[in-house]
Amino acid sequence: MNDSEPTLILVRHGQASLGEADYDRLSLLGHRQAALVAARLRRNRPAALVRGEHLRHRQTAAALLESGQQVMVDPGLNEYSVQPLLQAAAARADVLRLELPPPEAQANPRAFLDLFLALFPAVLDAWQQQQIRCQHNGSWAEFSARVEGAGRRLVERAGSGGCVIAFTSAGVISTLTALLLARDLGWQRRLNVTLYNTAVTELCFRDGCWHAVVENCVEHLPDPSLRTLA
Numbered sequence: 271m272n273d274s275e276p277t278l279i280l281v282r283h284g285q286a287s288l289g290e291a292d293y294d295r296l297s298l299l300g301h302r303q304a305a306l307v308a309a310r311l312r313r314n315r316p317a318a319l320v321r322g323e324h325l326r327h328r329q330t331a332a333a334l335l336e337s338g339q340q341v342m343v344d345p346g347l348n349e350y351s352v353q354p355l356l357q358a359a360a361a362r363a364d365v366l367r368l369e370l371p372p373p374e375a376q377a378n379p380r381a382f383l384d385l386f387l388a389l390f391p392a393v394l395d396a397w398q399q400q401q402i403r404c405q406h407n408g409s410w411a412e413f414s415a416r417v418e419g420a421g422r423r424l425v426e427r428a429g430s431g432g433c434v435i436a437f438t439s440a441g442v443i444s445t446l447t448a449l450l451l452a453r454d455l456g457w458q459r460r461l462n463v464t465l466y467n468t469a470v471t472e473l474c475f476r477d478g479c480w481h482a483v484v485e486n487c488v489e490h491l492p493d494p495s496l497r498t499l500a
Contacts, residue, residue, distance in 0.1 A: 275474040276428040277483075278421075278450075279314065279435045280443045281307060283326040285467045285498045289380040296329045300467060303496060304333035307468040310490040317432030320424060322347035322439065330468065331437040341437075342427075346420025349439035350413055352390075354406035359393040366396050383500055391459040398455050417445045425475075440465040447471055450480040461486065467498045 284300030284307075286293050296304065311334055319334070319341040321327040331341050363370055371389065375382035396402045398410045407413060420442070428434045440462050448458035450473055465471075465486050472483040491497050 274431040275476050276425065276431060277433040277475075278424055278428060278473045279311070279316070279433065280446065280471045280473070281311070281330065281435060281437050282440055282443055282465050282467055282469050283324070283330040283437060285500070286326045288383070288500045289378060294325045296326055299496070299498065300326070301329070301333070303468040303491065303498075304330045306490045306496070307470065308333035310470070311435060314433050314435065316435045317429065318342060318427040318434045319437075320344050320347065320427065320434060321437040322349065322442070324348060324439070327437045327439070334435070344420050344423060344436075346416050346423065347436060347438040347442055349441050350407045354404050355393055355397055355402070356386075356390075358402040358404045359396055362396075362402055366392070366401060368392055368396075380500070387463045387499060390463050394459045394462065395455070413441075414445055414449075417442050418449055421446045421449060428475075443471055447473065447482070447485070451482060452479075464499070466491070467500075 284296045284303040286300060287295050287297050307330075319331060319339065321331045321341050321343060323343055323345050327347070335341060359366060359368060360370055368389065371382055371385040375385050379386055397404065400409065424434050424436055443465060444458045444462040447453070447461065448455070466488045468488070468491065470487045470490075471485050472487070473480050474483055475481075488497055
């Protein structure tokens with residue numbers, strides 16, 4: 271990384287509590303992942319630290335904070351809610367030709383995570399193509415515009431040559447990365463469901479456009495058992 275290049279480092283939160291009553295908190299493994307990504311990020315000297323409003327964002331960012339450091343909160347980095355999207359898609363499963371996970375999978379999503387990850391790109395596609403309506407999340411256009419606005423604020427904080435580290439979620443990271451790199455929605459959907467917990471995606475601006483330095487990088491998680499998708 272050239273110190274004169276504006277740089278955005280987008281960090282997905284650590285493993286949350288999938289299948290439990292309160293998803294929005296890190297698991298024990300999630301806290302360990304957060305500590306490991308914090309050790310990696312300490313080599314950077316950010317102009318700003320920013321996070322979304324979710325508890326999992328705050329807990330992941332907290333692992334990096336030193337005494338006296340502050341992290342700014344930007345609601346534009348908040349994630350969409352997965353369950354309402356799945357419910358909206360389920361209501362139109364026949365029309366959309368979706369094969370829904372069996373009841374036992376819905377009762378234990380952590381054990382059947384592969385089924386949901388295989389299904390979710392089609393659910394996202396239906397949302398993006400306005401084939402489902404989700405009152406909780408609003409439209410895809412609204413979500414994408416909110417993320418784009420948050421991206422503009424991150425870029426402004428980076429200035430002419432600074433580094434901003436943002437802690438957020440897979441949907442936000444994949445959407446913002448696709449927007450900045452001019453990738454299509456199919457690419458966004460694939461990244462959305464393959465981003466690891468605490469994965470680092472680093473983008474730099476040079477020669478008039480954004481470039482990916484690393485995408486979905488988990489070199490700070492050398493043991494495969496530490497690499498999780500939800």
